[in-house]
Amino acid sequence: MTELASLEAFSVKQRITLMVNRYEIRGPAADGGEGPLIAVAQQKRMAFKEQVTFFADEARTQPLFGFTARQRLDLGATYDVVDGAGQPIGWFRKKFGASLLRSTWTLGLPDGRELTGTERNPTIAIARRLWEFLPVVENLPSPFVFHVDFVDAAGTVLLSSERQRTLRDRYEIRVPSGQVDGRLAAAMAVALDALQSR
Secondary structure, three states: OOHHHHOOEEEEEEEEOOOEEEEEEEEEOOOOOEEEEEEEEEEEOOOOOOEEEEEOOOOOOOEEEEEEEOOOOOOOOEEEEEEOOOOEEEEEEEOOOHHHOOOEEEEEOOOOOEEEEEEOOHHHHHHHHHHHHOHHHOOOOOOOOOEEEEEOOOOOEEEEEEEOOOOOOEEEEEOOOOOOOHHHHHHHHHHHHHOOOO
16 A cells, blocks of 8 residues: 555646657645655557556666556546455546547546546536547647546545646546545545547
8 A cells, every 4th residue: 555545635647758658746845835846657659459557766777556448449448446465445447428528537546436537617528529620730739627526326536636827737636525445535536637639
């Protein structure tokens, strides 16, 4: 079990490199800024079977947890999240049909509960899609800030991801009740950035 597993707030920031996408997971700082580095995630681009591994250090010598697609290049693929020993800690998948207008995800918890994650603002969801269809902005970052809330069957928010207005993709993650393992929350947060356009 890592420190991240029990955190109720942390940030995820993307770092773009030539052949991989890297993400920094940082704990909260007392002054509200960026806290200490907790994990580094790495995603290979153009992989046939999606896999992201989270490491304890920048040198990527100690794997902590990660997620892997069950299928290859599948729009509705399910991703299993496992700890450093390969034990399952949850899963997630994008609801492809529902996501055509507003991104929607299912997040499976180890106790069998399923959370539904949906973009908070339907107007921004549609505006983001229109932006992506414009050929002149293909390589420009989206100007739209979007947030995703994951709720249980009673409608209680158990996980939220809020994109910040920064040049690089940066997200503030909240696990308000502590009912979602922070590692599962971090995996889902990275997936929201890395897999959002799929």
